[in-house]
Amino acid sequence: MAILQLLQQHGLEQFYMDWILPRLKERRTVGITLAIALLYALHRKITTPPSYLRHLPVLGFYSFYKAILSNVTVDQYSKDVCLPVMLKSPGAFVRPTVGFWTIQLTDPIAIKQLLTKTDIFPKSELNQGLTGTLMHRFIGGENIVMLNGEDWKRHRKIANPAFNRAMPVKLFGELTATMFKTMEETGPKIDVLDLFSRITIDTIGKAGFGFDFHALENKNNEWVENYDSIKEGMLDPFFLVFPFLDTTLLNWFPKRQQIHRKLDKFLEMLGGIIEERRASLKQAKLDNSSGNSVDVQDRDLLTLMIECEQSENATLSNDELRRNLCIFFLAGHDTTAFTLAFMIYELAVNPDMQDRARKEAIEILGDDSQDKLPTIEDTKKMTYINAVMKETMRLHNPVLNTTSREATEDCYLNDIFIKKGSLVCADILDVHRNPKVWNSPYEFNPDRFLPGGEAEQHSSSGLSWIPFSSGGRICVGMNFSLVEQRVVLSMLLRKYTWKLPGDSIHANGLKTHGVAFGIISTKDLNIEFEKRY
Known part of the structure; x- marks a missing residue:
């Protein structure tokens, strides 16, 4: 008691x-x-930041944990918890995380300096979580997100050209057409987060490593269920706050053990695919044939990365390839699904914007009574649709902040003193909603991102829009995700009109959660669709 x-x-x-x-x-x-x-x-040592951080405003330990453990919405967290502290700061404040404290940058110039000085601010190993936890097993270890120095350059040297060559626009369109069939079978009212989670898991499975999850056809199949359990397990606040219970004391939690076994199976599946792909490409080389009749842009990322090992004079072990595929899977599936769902919501509650976006889609793709698959050239013409996407990622970006960097020397970021050893990250949520940076930051307004708009005026002074980070460590899958979003949204606009049901829990604003893990999600985002043809 x-x-x-x-x-x-x-x-x-x-x-x-x-x-x-x-x-x-x-x-x-x-x-x-x-x-x-x-x-x-x-204990006071945990609830009070170190003395070298106390020159900055502090978001208190109990205020932070009360917010994340009571599952407040992201809007509540942003307005009620972060904003009062942020307004006191010169562009940064200190915030607790599980076991340590970080400097959260909300000033665009300081953020630009942080993300471009990768030599002074390498990634911290604390980003990976405790070794042996579900999170560490899935996203930790030697992969392109967590590594630094020469090892990171070796991974990037292989991943960069693979992503530059892979742009399966045809696959995006074909899966969207399959999604339409799923929508017809589901009925007019559809949970769009569930829908987009299914299309993006099929997309990253096929485009990432040539595996078909059949999520659009059967969301309850074994592989989809396994991954959903793993994802939900990583988001469990209980084990995020008490990670040691997820390792040495795991036998106390039979349900948690079951999720770890599902992760074992998922990782074994990826390992088997990698071994098979290496063998088939090696055999093709022995047979003096290409081994792949598929166009380069349509080949999966795994194949392209293995092929790049020769052309780029760098190699990755099977374990490193598997760890990178896990990162690509999480980033390419969840964040894209969330962004698509949030876009559909905003266009549902802003019908004039929906009509404007539809007009552009029809001008580019035509208004025939049949599905039209956009080409890569078509996607480059989608000016307003692109503005809708960017404004969605500003107001509802799926990721709250960048991974933490650790200062290797005393320095300043735009007059903000950073002590050696400090953990620093770019606060994506709060710089995107910073009233010192954006006009009416809580208002959804795609016009900000049209030529000559507000966003264009910010670009010369710093980084005020960073959904994919920036600098040398910008997300390698950025263009992949953006093109996929343009294809799905433009095809939806031609095929359907939609609105938010009157009884929606989101009627008074989008309710998103995920402050604890740093990836925003929602639930029960049901939308009513009506076919145009």
Whole structure:
């Protein structure tokens, strides 16, 4: 009872009721461990930032954890928790994370300096989480996101040309046409996040490593269910706050063990595909043939990366390839699905913008009563559609901040002092909503991104729009995602009109969550579609 009273004092009782109490019923000894962990978490050393960070405004330990553990919406977190602290700062504030504190940059000039000085600000190993946890096993280790120095350059040397060559526009269109069949079978009211999660998992499976998940045809198949369990497991706030329970004490949680076994199977599947692909390409070389009659832009990323090993004079082990595929899978599936869902919502509640975007799609693709698959040249003409996409990623960017960098020396970022050893990241959520940077930042206004618009005026002074990060470590899949979004949205605009149902939980604003893990999601985003042909 003493622990519960302490939690109530700091507003964390809901976390206890939702995440701790159910697990106490699984095994009594867990209660003792959790009691010790909670008391440790409340210790002053954990709840107070280091002295070398106290020159900046601080988002308090209890304010932050109360927000993430009570599952507040991203809008509430941004307006009620971050904004009051951000307005006190010169472009940065200090925020707790699980086990450490980070400097959150919200000034575009400081962000530009951070993201371009990769030698002074390498990626921190803390981004990967505790070794052995579900998160670390899926996104940690030697991959293009987490590595630094020469190892990172070796990975980038192979991934960059692979992504530059791979632009399967035809595949994007064909899967969108398949998605239309799924929509017809589902009915007029559709959960768009579920729908886009299915098309993007099929897209990254085929375009990434030549595997068909058949998610559009059957969302309940084994592979889709396995991945969904893994993703939900990584987002579990309980194990994010207490990661040690996800490793050495894992046998206390049978359900968690089951998710780890599903990850074992998923990783084994990827490993098998890599071995088979290497063997087939090697045999093709021995046979003095290309081994692949598919056009370069339509080949999957795995094939292109293996082929690039020779042309770029660099190699990746099978384990490194597998770890990169996991990163590409997470980034190429979830973030693109969320962005598409949020775009559909904004166009549903802004019908004039929807009509304007549809007019552009029809001007480019025609208004015939049949599906039209855009070409790469078609996608380059979609000026307003592109502005809708960019404004969606500004207001509802799926990722809250960049991965943390660790300062290797004392320095300044636009007059903000950074002590050696400090963890620093670009706060994507808050720079995108910074009232010192954007006019009416909580208003959805695609015109910002039209030629001569507000966004164009920002570009010379710093980085105020960074959904894919920037600099040398900009997301390698940026163009892949943008083209996929243009294809899906333009085809949807020609085929359907849509609106938000009157009884939607999002009627008074989009309710998004995900502050704990840093990737924004939502639920029950049902939209009513009506066919145009």
